[in-house]
Amino acid sequence: MVDGGGTGVEVSVVQRSRPAVPALAVLAHHLTGYRRTWRAGIFSSFLLPTLTVVGFGLGVGAYVEQGVDGVPYLDWIVPGLLASTAVQVAIAESTWPVFSNFQWTRTYFAQSSAPLRVGDILAGHLGFVLFRALTASTAFLLVTALFGALASPWAVLTLPVVALLCLAVAAPTFAYAAAVSSDSWLAMLFRFALIPMTLFAGVFFPVESLPDGLRPLAYATPLWHAVDLCRAATLGVPPQSSAVGHLLYLAAWAALGWVLAVRLFRRRLVV
Amino acid sequence: MSKCLVVVGGHRYGRPVTSAAPLIRARGLVKRFGDFTAVDGIDVEVRPGEAFGFLGPNGAGKSSTMRMIGCISPPSGGELRILGMDPVRDGPAIRARLGVCPQLDNLDPELTVQENLTTYARYFGVPRSTARRRAAELLDFVQLTERADSRVEPLSGGMKRRLTIARALVNEPEIVLLDEPTTGLDPQARHLVWERLFRLKQQGVTLVLTTHYMDEAEQLCDRLVVMDGGRIVAEGSPRALIEQHSTREVLELRFAAESQEAFAGKLDGLGERVEVLPDRVLLYVTDGDAALAQVEARGLTPAAVLVRRSSLEDVFLHLTGRTLVD
Ligand SMILES: Nc1ncnc2c1ncn2[C@@H]1O[C@H](COP(=O)(O)OP(=O)(O)O)[C@@H](O)[C@H]1O
Ligand SMILES: [Mg+2]
Numbered sequence: 187m188v189d190g191g192g193t194g195v196e197v198s199v200v201q202r203s204r205p206a207v208p209a210l211a212v213l214a215h216h217l218t219g220y221r222r223t224w225r226a227g228i229f230s231s232f233l234l235p236t237l238t239v240v241g242f243g244l245g246v247g248a249y250v251e252q253g254v255d256g257v258p259y260l261d262w263i264v265p266g267l268l269a270s271t272a273v274q275v276a277i278a279e280s281t282w283p284v285f286s287n288f289q290w291t292r293t294y295f296a297q298s299s300a301p302l303r304v305g306d307i308l309a310g311h312l313g314f315v316l317f318r319a320l321t322a323s324t325a326f327l328l329v330t331a332l333f334g335a336l337a338s339p340w341a342v343l344t345l346p347v348v349a350l351l352c353l354a355v356a357a358p359t360f361a362y363a364a365a366v367s368s369d370s371w372l373a374m375l376f377r378f379a380l381i382p383m384t385l386f387a388g389v390f391f392p393v394e395s396l397p398d399g400l401r402p403l404a405y406a407t408p409l410w411h412a413v414d415l416c417r418a419a420t421l422g423v424p425p426q427s428s429a430v431g432h433l434l435y436l437a438a439w440a441a442l443g444w445v446l447a448v449r450l451f452r453r454r455l456v457v
Numbered sequence: 458m459s460k461c462l463v464v465v466g467g468h469r470y471g472r473p474v475t476s477a478a479p480l481i482r483a484r485g486l487v488k489r490f491g492d493f494t495a496v497d498g499i500d501v502e503v504r505p506g507e508a509f510g511f512l513g514p515n516g517a518g519k520s521s522t523m524r525m526i527g528c529i530s531p532p533s534g535g536e537l538r539i540l541g542m543d544p545v546r547d548g549p550a551i552r553a554r555l556g557v558c559p560q561l562d563n564l565d566p567e568l569t570v571q572e573n574l575t576t577y578a579r580y581f582g583v584p585r586s587t588a589r590r591r592a593a594e595l596l597d598f599v600q601l602t603e604r605a606d607s608r609v610e611p612l613s614g615g616m617k618r619r620l621t622i623a624r625a626l627v628n629e630p631e632i633v634l635l636d637e638p639t640t641g642l643d644p645q646a647r648h649l650v651w652e653r654l655f656r657l658k659q660q661g662v663t664l665v666l667t668t669h670y671m672d673e674a675e676q677l678c679d680r681l682v683v684m685d686g687g688r689i690v691a692e693g694s695p696r697a698l699i700e701q702h703s704t705r706e707v708l709e710l711r712f713a714a715e716s717q718e719a720f721a722g723k724l725d726g727l728g729e730r731v732e733v734l735p736d737r738v739l740l741y742v743t744d745g746d747a748a749l750a751q752v753e754a755r756g757l758t759p760a761a762v763l764v765r766r767s768s769l770e771d772v773f774l775h776l777t778g779r780t781l782v783d
Contacts, residue, residue: 203553203581203582204549204550204553204581204582205579205580205581205582206582208580211576211579211580211582212580214576214579215565215576215579215580218568218572218575218576219565219567219568222567223567291563291565291566291567292561292563293563293565295529295559295563296559296563296564296565296577296624297580298529299527299529299552299555299557299559300552300577300580300581301548301549301550301552301553301580301581302549302580303548303549455529456529456530456531457490457530
């Protein structure tokens with residue numbers, strides 16, 4: 187070791203190249219930052235589903251005595267709330283954090299000076315958002331299982347579905363957050379995309395109850411496709427529309443979002 | 458005091474440099490943003506073990522050049538080779554061997570001082586245990602060991618800068634790029650940074666830095682280019698530049714009047730050259746005291762007088778007609 191006024195730095199031969207999977211090093215970076223705040227996060231990821239299940243399922247459910255499609259309202263609404271929780275986490279984690287990494291902390295610029303490619307930086311951060319959405323969803327499933335709101339063991343299949351859903355909304359949101367010049371645009375995304383989608387994509391009531399003109403909008407949201415799949419899984423019934431179609435639709439959002447995000451990240455990082 | 462060296466690129470610096478092939482070679486290098494040309498065809502060569510500087514005012518194109526060398530900004534024209542490779546094609550391979558201290562600090566405020574180094578080290582494929590050891594060594598080097606577990610936010614500007622420099626060294630780079638390493642720091646913090654950079658330089662690390670402080674350039678650079686408006690206007694060692702473009706001494710005269718111009722006219726025939734600034738007149742001479750005697754013999758009574766040696770500031774003023782820091 188060198189003392190404070192020593193001549194330099196202790197010799198240690200460091201191999202320098204690129205990590206085997208660079209995106210994993212990026213993911214590790216985000217997880218290291220998360221380690222400091224996860225306690226507060228984990229508390230809310232259990233508290234929030236508990237409150238929503240109690241509030242909507244039991245509270246509102248008491249007024250919906252006949253249930254929906256012959257299913258108790260709590261059981262019917264839980265898969266919808268699960269998917270919408272995943273969407274909320276995914277969007278929250280890919281708006282301000284992404285904007286900040288460009289604008290405020292400039293973390294992406296630090297990363298781009300290392301031997302990483304734009305795709306590594308993007309994939310690592312997206313991986314972290316996926317981690318956040320999956321942990322929140324798992325907590326949600328555990329809480330609802332305790333409330334006896336999962337009718338079928340197929341419920342575990344909701345996890346891969348929400349993972350795909352998370353990518354389907356997070357990837358385009360990354361692109362959006364990389365494109366906007368001011369963070370007031372991020373709040374707009376919540377107001378004009380997240381909230382309407384949560385309200386009308388079949389989470390709280392069936393899309394069929396919407397006026398004819400609005401239904402296509404609901405069907406166009408990635409959320410509705412995931413809700414239908416999750417509901418089929420937790421109730422143990424077939425989905426309203428083709429499962430493969432749902433998965434392909436979600437995958438298309440994820441793929442398109444990825445392509446857009448890479449392009450917009452590159453525009454910001456390689457100038 | 459223990460005698461240690463930084464190992465960079467697997468070589469122990471401090472030994473005589475054997476290979477003289479340039480580490481960085483630019484020919485007619487251009488950077489355009491839309492129709493605006495920020496770097497307008499510059500030729501640069503940086504050799505191993507050298508401390509090389511880009512001196513120029515704000516907007517000269519220093520950062521644009523550094524970003525091209527750092528392989529995060531593709532050149533718009535000309536030729537650029539770094540470590541013998543093409544920055545566009547071999548970006549990641551080159552960046553693996555560079556250390557970068559950007560103009561704006563981009564440390565991660567969510568992480569501790571030490572985590573900022575260890576997470577960054579992993580981007581270079583440094584194993585976790587090596588990264589921790591390396592982080593401890595570097596924190597010692599930049600005198601931040603006591604702050605290892607502190608968050609970045611409460612650190613002073615000088616500490617953040619030193620941490621950024623430490624981060625630039627995690628991969629034992631062959632070239633360290635420093636974009637305005639001490640801009641915005643108070644004098645004491647600047648001296649601490651200079652002292653650390655000087656130590657790296659003594660160990661033979663190749664440094665490439667930009668600055669608009671002539672004292673920084675004089676202290677740290679073996680060789681530098683003076684940049685203005687995207688072009689290189691002069692090149693050489695600080696001493697050679699001063700000898701070539703300025704006189705030995707400068708007599709600074711401040712006249713207690715609205716306009717310095719009126720007095721400048723009365724200095725005709727004194728010294729090699731006169732520069733009139735808004736607040737003072739600079740007389741370029743070989744012997745300042747002798748020149749002052751002549752000024753006084755002409756019946757002129759300046760309110761303040763200073764005799765000093767020529768600096769790079771004078772070189773810049775002579776070459777461009779403007780001061781470096783406005
Ligand atoms: N991304 C960019 N887009 C447009 N203009 C830019 C960009 N980056 C730098 N410039 C312009 O290029 C010129 C040189 O900038 P820069 O290289 O930052 O100079 P310096 O570092 O010497 O102050 C400035 O006029 C600046 O406004
Ligand atoms: Mg600059």
